[in-house]
Amino acid sequence: MTSGLIHHIELYVSDLKRTTEFWGWFLEELGYEAFQEWEHGRSWKLEHAYIVFVQAEERFLDIPYHRCRVGLNHLAFQASSRRQVDELTRRLKQKGIPILYEKRHPFAGGETHYAVYFEDPDRIKVELVAPLPDDMNGCGNKS
Secondary structure, X not given: OOOOOOOEEEEEEOOHHHHHHHHHHHHHXXXXXXXXXXXXXXXXXXXXXXXXXXXXXXXXXXXXXXXXXXXXXEEEEEOOOHHHHHHHHHHHHHOOOXXXXXXXXXXXXXXXXXXXXXXXXXXXXEEEEOOOOHHHOOOOOOO
């Protein structure tokens, strides 16, 4: 295993049931498998890394999450292709999940950045980004 890779990410959430319904299908579409489950938490694993969602205690729910405060801004996941971005965008819309920056979708991140952006139930921004086409990733570029 490579030293320095992320081992796991743990997020506290306001409603574990709603969060697991939201994240479960998405992570499994990306190849994650259900990993751990207990009364106040759930996780999914892909190879050696895993993502954990834990129900926040009632006493900490008074201030909602906002990505512009100090802390996590968003989670970005690598798609296998532009086709996967398009398919998951379609599924998000079917589920009634709003697409962020829809007027600029799928190039909201720039002309060469093909991605979909959306929010989880706690408004944590999620990004699914396609790999660059071979002619844009430094291979075969003529200078």
